[in-house]
Amino acid sequence: MVRTKRDRQAVKVPDWEALREAASKIKEHTLSRLSEYLEQFEAHAIANGVQVHWARDGEEHNRIVHDILARRGAKKLVKSKSMLTEECHLNHHLEQHGIEVIDTDLGERIVQLQKMPPSHIVMPAIHLKRAEVGEVFHEHLGTPRGLDDAQQLTEAARQHLRQHFLTADAALTGVNFAIAETGGFVVCTNEGNADMGAHLAPVHIACMGIEKLIPKQEHLGVFLRLLARSATGQPSTVFSSHFLKPRPGQEMHIVLVDNGRSRQLGREDFRKSLACIRCAACFNTCPVYRRSGGYSYSFFISGPIGSILAPNVDKAAHGDMPFASTLCGSCSAVCPVKIDIHAQLLKWRQEITAAGHSPWWKTLAMHATAFVLKRPALYAFAGRMTRRFTPLVNALKLDPWTKARTLPDAPKESFREWMQKQGRSR
Amino acid sequence: MSSREAILGAIRSAQPKALSLPDLDALGVGGRMEGTLVNFIAMLDFIGARVVRAAKLEDATTWLRENIPVNEAIASTVPQLPGTVDLSGISDPHDLDGVHTAVFPARFGVCENGAVWIEETDLGHRVLPMIAEHLFIVVRADQIVADMHAAYGRVGKIGSGFGLFLAGPSKTADIEQCLVIGAHGARGATIFIWGE
Known part of the structure; x- marks a missing residue:
């Protein structure tokens, strides 16, 4: 469904392929x-009155955010x-340090209340049915039991989250694009x-x-x-907000x-995965993701895209992911920055196997x-056994x-046997 | 060694030989979509915005009087269309909660996606287009550009600290992919297009 919407919008843009090529080249250059570019960005951001921090890893990132708060x-x-x-x-x-964190994207709030991670990077609660959301809201937001109207559920979340917006001590956002020449950054949302x-x-x-630069x-x-x-x-997100300077009296950190x-x-074969703009077009077109959902990945x-990013983090822990693909290449065909996702999946398979993680x-x-x-006679015998x-x-x-699925009935004869019979009857 | 130096050092030793920046014109990017008022209005309709077309800016007074319930708070930054909230008296943006309609100008509209460009200086408060329940955005009919490349040509250097492309009312499809208009931002957006 989302895939169809994407296609409909893409064909309306006459320079779509030129845009993909440009995006790919700009990212490669960057x-x-x-x-x-990072140094340039930092210098401009500081000149704009923004405080810039550098974190080597997740732990340092968390420490920096906590210190600011x-x-x-x-x-x-x-958030x-x-x-x-x-x-x-x-x-x-942050929660361990006694700070209350409220995810404010509707989908993220739903899965946060469920104490679950997002199952999709753009639509975090895509795996849930309306009635399940109704259950979550009934338990946490006090909506009537059995409410399953998307409009009413969204309204309940709007009221609930507005109270949090009005009483928050700090806000955290992601960044879609950071611009080296201005020191500014852009955040895109539909909800605001x-x-x-x-x-x-x-x-x-x-x-x-x-x-992201x-x-x-x-x-x-x-x-x-x-x-x-x-x-x-969509032709555009509703809000494409360009942040350059803090508003008067506000503190802004990057x-x-x-x-x-x-x-x-530094990994030449996998470098291009860093061009990703997190649109999730590859999720929405992937025959494996569409059947199995986000929670089936580690x-x-x-x-x-997750399947080519994950092995960089930990080859052993996520060694399975590049194998969960048909290598059909649909992901690469829709990728707006032309990442060769399916080729990288294959390369990761080779690396993971060579590293002994298979x-x-x-x-x-x-x-x-x-x-x-390698042995035709053995092959024919194995085929007969399998069919039987x-x-x-x-x-x-x-x-x-096979617990939930049944193998189809095997044919009585192999293709080779059938072929030989054809020759005889002619 | 600081984290900054460590990260930059790691990047320097990892990044490949410098590649050149692509020439967007040579690639054929941009300038291939039509920037007409008719298309802009059709796109606004597609993204769930309401369009009001008028000859003069003053015509908006009538529309606002007829469409906004009496006693509802209107916050306006358009001098010709005064609101009921004195924005100059508000220093804390939290006080804007409860505004029924925000009236403000957009510098120009983008035909290909129905977005309008808004600068902080035209808002008074950055949060105005999100915190208000409804938006009434004023834009001149001759200020329409075809695509986002032309749009950034118009934006130029952003003099203030914040600017935004706004495309219609806030929305979400996070619950079973059902489209709902009115997430955290405005529930409705009216684009008032005036002039020839």
Whole structure:
């Protein structure tokens, strides 16, 4: 459904392919001079009256954010969507220090109340049915039991979150694009939650990965035309807010986070994954994601892009993810910044296997397969056995896959046998 | 070594040989969509904004009188369309909670996506377009650009500390992908287009 909306919007833009090419090239250029652009961005941001912090990893990021809040005695933080803070487990860290964190994106608030992580980076609660949201709101927001109207549920969340916006001590937002030449940054939302938080609270903290940088403001034209169309099939997000300076009396902070990105930058085969603008077009088109959902992946960013980002963080822990793909290439075809996702999936498979992170049974199975495939007679015998014993496999349900699924009936003869018969009858 | 130095050092040793910046014109980016008023209005309709077309700015007075319930708070930064809230007397943006309609100007509109460009200096308070229940945005009919590249050409250097492209009323589809107008920001956006 979202995929169809994306396609409808993309075809309406005559220069769509030129935009993808431009976006890809701008990102490649930026990554090749990232250190300079970061220094440029920092200098301009400081000149704008913004305080800039650098964090090597998630832990340092969390410490920086907590220090800012602690200095101001902040007790309540309203937060708009930021995958980076998910990556760093910021909420947990702040809650341990007695700070209340309110996720303000509707989808994120729903899963936060459920004490669950987002299952999609753009639509965090996409896996839930209206009635399930109704249950959550009944329990936490006191809406009537059984309420399952999206309009009424959204209204309840609006009232609930407005109270938090009005009483928050600080606001945290993500960053969609940071501009080196101005020191400014752009945050895109449809709900207006990033703006509600940032423009009301006395402190605004914006957290960004170092790869969010683009050289010039005019480049926003390229990226903003691609982002919303690729993400939700809208011509634009409702709010594309350009932050440059704090408002009078406000404190504004930017936290620049590495957390493994410089390592990925050094990996030539995987460098391009840093061009990602987090639109999730690859999720929405992926035949695996669409069937299995975000919770079936081991990394906080799921889907195709998550599957090439995760092994950089931990090859052993997320070694499975690049294998959960059909390599159909649909992800690469829709990617607005032309990341060769499916090619990187294949490369990760090779790296993970070479590093010995493939499970022993998979290695054994591969060797066994190779042994059989090299021997035609054995192959024909194995085929006969498989055809005969399919009903037994169904009955035993040894593999988790077969617990809820039945293998189709095997044909009586192999293709080769059938072919030979054709020759005889002619 | 500070984290700043450590990160920059790691990046310097990891980044590849410098690549050149692409030439957007040579790639054929931009200038290929029509920037007409008719298309702009059609796009506003598509994104859920209401359009009011008028010859003169003063015509908005009638529309506001007829469409906004009496006794509701109107915060306006358009001198010709005075509101009921004295914005100059408000120093704390929290006090804007409860504003029924915010009236403010946009510098120009973007045909390809229905967005309008708004500068902080035209708002009084940055939060005005989000905290108000409804928006009444005034834009001149001859101030329409075709696409976002032309738009950034118009924006130029942002002199103030904040600017925004606003495209219609706030919305969400986070519950079972059902589109709901009116998330945290305004529940409705009226774009008042005046002049030839």
